[in-house]
Amino acid sequence: MSFDSVTETIAHFIGTFDLTIEKARLRDQYEEFTANRRKAELDELEDPAKIRIKTDLELDPGKYGPLSYRLDTPPATLELPPPSEGPELQTVIALEPPPSSGPPLPEVFTGIAATIIIEQKLEIVTELIGSAVTYTFQKIFLRDNDVVGEGDFRDVDQLIAQAEAAMQVATSMHAFSLPSLMIEDYLSVEYVEELAEQMLAPINVEVEGAVVYQFHGEDAMGVIVNGEHVDEAPEWADLLPAHHQPDEEEEDETPDAMPAEWDREEGAEFADGHTVIAGGNLAINELSATVAWVDAPYIAVGGKSIELTMVSQVAVVSDMDKGTNGGSDSKVVHSSTIEVEGKSAPWLKQGSSDDDAPTFVHVDWITTDLIVANFVKQSIDATDIDHIDAEITATTTLYALGDNELVDVTNILQLGSYYDLIMIEGDMISVDAFIQTHVLMDDDVITGGLPGPIDGSDENLIMNEVSLKKEGEDTHQKMQDSMAEAMALNEDDMAALEDALMNDPMFAGMEQMRVLKIDGSLVQVNVAEQSTVLADQDDVHLNGPHADETEVLAGSNALLNAANVTKAGVDSVVMAQDGSYSDLLLHQASLIDMPTNEEISEMTNEAIAVLMEEAGIPGYDNGIGPNGNDLTPSEMANSSDGLQTMLA
Numbered sequence: 001m002s003f004d005s006v007t008e009t010i011a012h013f014i015g016t017f018d019l020t021i022e023k024a025r026l027r028d029q030y031e032e033f034t035a036n037r038r039k040a041e042l043d044e045l046e047d048p049a050k051i052r053i054k055t056d057l058e059l060d061p062g063k064y065g066p067l068s069y070r071l072d073t074p075p076a077t078l079e080l081p082p083p084s085e086g087p088e089l090q091t092v093i094a095l096e097p098p099p100s101s102g103p104p105l106p107e108v109f110t111g112i113a114a115t116i117i118i119e120q121k122l123e124i125v126t127e128l129i130g131s132a133v134t135y136t137f138q139k140i141f142l143r144d145n146d147v148v149g150e151g152d153f154r155d156v157d158q159l160i161a162q163a164e165a166a167m168q169v170a171t172s173m174h175a176f177s178l179p180s181l182m183i184e185d186y187l188s189v190e191y192v193e194e195l196a197e198q199m200l201a202p203i204n205v206e207v208e209g210a211v212v213y214q215f216h217g218e219d220a221m222g223v224i225v226n227g228e229h230v231d232e233a234p235e236w237a238d239l240l241p242a243h244h245q246p247d248e249e250e251e252d253e254t255p256d257a258m259p260a261e262w263d264r265e266e267g268a269e270f271a272d273g274h275t276v277i278a279g280g281n282l283a284i285n286e287l288s289a290t291v292a293w294v295d296a297p298y299i300a301v302g303g304k305s306i307e308l309t310m311v312s313q314v315a316v317v318s319d320m321d322k323g324t325n326g327g328s329d330s331k332v333v334h335s336s337t338i339e340v341e342g343k344s345a346p347w348l349k350q351g352s353s354d355d356d357a358p359t360f361v362h363v364d365w366i367t368t369d370l371i372v373a374n375f376v377k378q379s380i381d382a383t384d385i386d387h388i389d390a391e392i393t394a395t396t397t398l399y400a401l402g403d404n405e406l407v408d409v410t411n412i413l414q415l416g417s418y419y420d421l422i423m424i425e426g427d428m429i430s431v432d433a434f435i436q437t438h439v440l441m442d443d444d445v446i447t448g449g450l451p452g453p454i455d456g457s458d459e460n461l462i463m464n465e466v467s468l469k470k471e472g473e474d475t476h477q478k479m480q481d482s483m484a485e486a487m488a489l490n491e492d493d494m495a496a497l498e499d500a501l502m503n504d505p506m507f508a509g510m511e512q513m514r515v516l517k518i519d520g521s522l523v524q525v526n527v528a529e530q531s532t533v534l535a536d537q538d539d540v541h542l543n544g545p546h547a548d549e550t551e552v553l554a555g556s557n558a559l560l561n562a563a564n565v566t567k568a569g570v571d572s573v574v575m576a577q578d579g580s581y582s583d584l585l586l587h588q589a590s591l592i593d594m595p596t597n598e599e600i601s602e603m604t605n606e607a608i609a610v611l612m613e614e615a616g617i618p619g620y621d622n623g624i625g626p627n628g629n630d631l632t633p634s635e636m637a638n639s640s641d642g643l644q645t646m647l648a
Contacts, residue, residue: 151389295569323446369520426521448542
């Protein structure tokens, strides 16, 4: 009889279940049977845990018996090790019995103590230094000209041409031209003397509205900020606009379990409100150098000793804002720190009454010129001309069109050797030159947005900073006849040179002398040129229901040219047969176009206007300020550029 489908399925299931149960029962029975069989096999063994092996093997001890625990008696005559390869040294070995002091020794101990005395002539081995020359060229070129929407915007090419013309004006305002980057020029005393003459008669171009400060010689020493001596130099970090200041709130180091893209609370991108950032750029040229190549407490020069320090700082700024949200402000800071700190040679005996001559003299001889030079050129050429015409209708809006960071950094560390005496047959020349230039064009046209920025919240910072610190003071005196005679000796008369130096009363009290003899000239040069040109001329036109609530950041640019050089050395007595000369020039110049009150909406600089007209730039009107009629926002605001824009 056949079953229906349901009954057949149930019967099939019951059969399968019976087979599974039976299989499990058989497995249990097999395992029990196997365990009983193994137990029966183990019961026949005395101790199943032990395995005993019986063997009749007997090992042959051989001819060597077991070692005793007594130490063997050393031989009566000690055999010295074979001499090592190298210089022969006079060696004395004295044998002594074991010391009687200390804890008692076992009776089985027999020891030998040896005292080794090595007599060797003291010898200084030095690595002869050579010249050190570095060339560093760094350049940043940026074009970040964003366009959002359609509107009556100013011509970008014309705005860039205005910045280039302003750079020409800034270059003409320097007190001297850029010193040569060719080392051969500094080996010529005539070229260095031309630099000295140029420092005495610096270039002074008459530019209307420019403020110029100049200091010569000792007047340029110390800390000078914008033409005034101050106690401390300003700190870059303290002057930064609020937009670049770090957040005061301490960061929570607890890791967030959520993905970063889900965080819509702490990030500025998702802050409530409406913001348009068309400025906020950061541009830095920075040089840090420490030079400690050669120096000595005594320096003898067969020719001339010339030391020149030249600093020229220039800034040209146009911050002529136009529109309904007020305007930004600009702060220009020229900071110069030039200091000389005394540092006596630590290895000399201060106030020693010992008049004994040096026991020996070691001379490093350089048969050519010794040059230590660093040439650094850093430049930033950037435009952040943003044009936006947008309707603000969202609940939260952020247009990030600026916020560029441009940084050039150079670090130089030069470490050489100190000597007791440096003898220079030629000239000793030292030149330090720093040329810093800033050009900022921040002429913005803004309609819409908040009535005006909070005081200082949209301020530009333009800073030139030079710090030149010299460790070790130089005093000049006439060369004595004994030193002049020693200077005339050549390398073939080494014995005579050593004898002359050891018998010179100037070096009495020294135990030893290290001397650097240079047949040529000693040239030490540091030249740094730093320039920054930033065109941040923005057109911002906002409309819509939230336009009046939108914060517009069109300024807040921070520009820095910083050169920090430390020349490490010791106090030196310089004796130059042909005389010594030193000079210092500090030049600080600023040309700033900004409105001085609310009634002034635009200012014109005559010098830049003349250059613009001579260049034949089309459409130029009223100098470097914004030109053209007031712009009307377009009804259509379409994004035509891939920008950092977020609307929520």
